[in-house]
Amino acid sequence: MTERLPSTGAPAAPDAPATPCRSDEVVLIHLVFRRLFGDAPGLVRDVAPGDVDRAAFLARHLLGLTEMLHTHHRAEDAFFWDRMAERAPACGLHVTAMRRQHEALSDELDVVDALVDDWKAEADVIAAEHLAVALDQVDRALAVHLDDEERDAFPVLDEVLSEVEWDEISAEVGRERPALPLFLLVGLIMDSLPESERDAWIARELPWPMRAAYRLVGRRSYERQLQRLRPAASSPKGSRPLA
Ligand SMILES: [Fe+2]
Ligand SMILES: [Fe+2]
The missing domain is CATH 1.20.120.520 (nmb1532 protein domain like)
Known part of the structure; x- marks a missing residue:
């Protein structure tokens, strides 16, 4: 039997494994x-x-x-x-x-x-x-x-x-x-993951030049893009998990 993450419409179970299923x-x-x-x-x-x-x-x-x-x-x-x-x-x-x-x-x-x-x-x-x-x-x-x-x-x-x-x-x-923009998408995904899983996700999903670029400039680029998208927000939604 496979274990899986909950629907993205539901809160994550605290003990859910990081990537148990390809889906x-x-x-x-x-x-x-x-x-x-x-x-x-x-x-x-x-x-x-x-x-x-x-x-x-x-x-x-x-x-x-x-x-x-x-x-x-x-x-x-x-x-x-x-x-x-x-x-x-x-x-x-x-x-x-x-x-x-x-x-x-x-x-x-x-x-x-x-x-x-x-x-x-x-x-x-x-x-x-x-x-x-x-x-x-x-x-x-x-x-x-x-x-x-x-x-x-x-x-x-x-x-x-x-x-x-x-x-x-x-x-x-x-x-x-x-x-x-790719960094916008990467940043949104990163924010959806528990902090402890972010490095593993980056290592698994991004080729090394992109990994380095995200760490050097991509994160700030994401925050600027999010701020431009939602200038009225007092605190960027990007600072909280998506689910
Ligand atoms: Fe789909
Ligand atoms: Fe679909």
């Missing part, structure tokens, strides 16, 4: 999505009407975020569902549910992208609210999807995919250049 690598990415999509509606609502510079900055962030979720789902569609349906036929309903949730989210992300374009030129308050409502909807649907995926799919995938296949998936995903 935990994906759970860490989910934490980043939960955090960034959770923040997004409020960031848009906080923009002063007519502040087109701030709107342009946030538009780039939001379009990067939607692209990153599309990329994440394309990878899951390519590597997970056919294999899960074939090797665990009793889980066919879960596979169908995952595919449908991805399709629905893809449509909702397209709506967000169009509303970002509508909003960024003038940063007017009505366009901002339309965009924020669409982001609220994505945040809710994504939370349901990530909970379902972590509960219904990942335990099965941990059983039916080999270590070699997980390594291939990691390598393939690692070749993609992320649509958001």
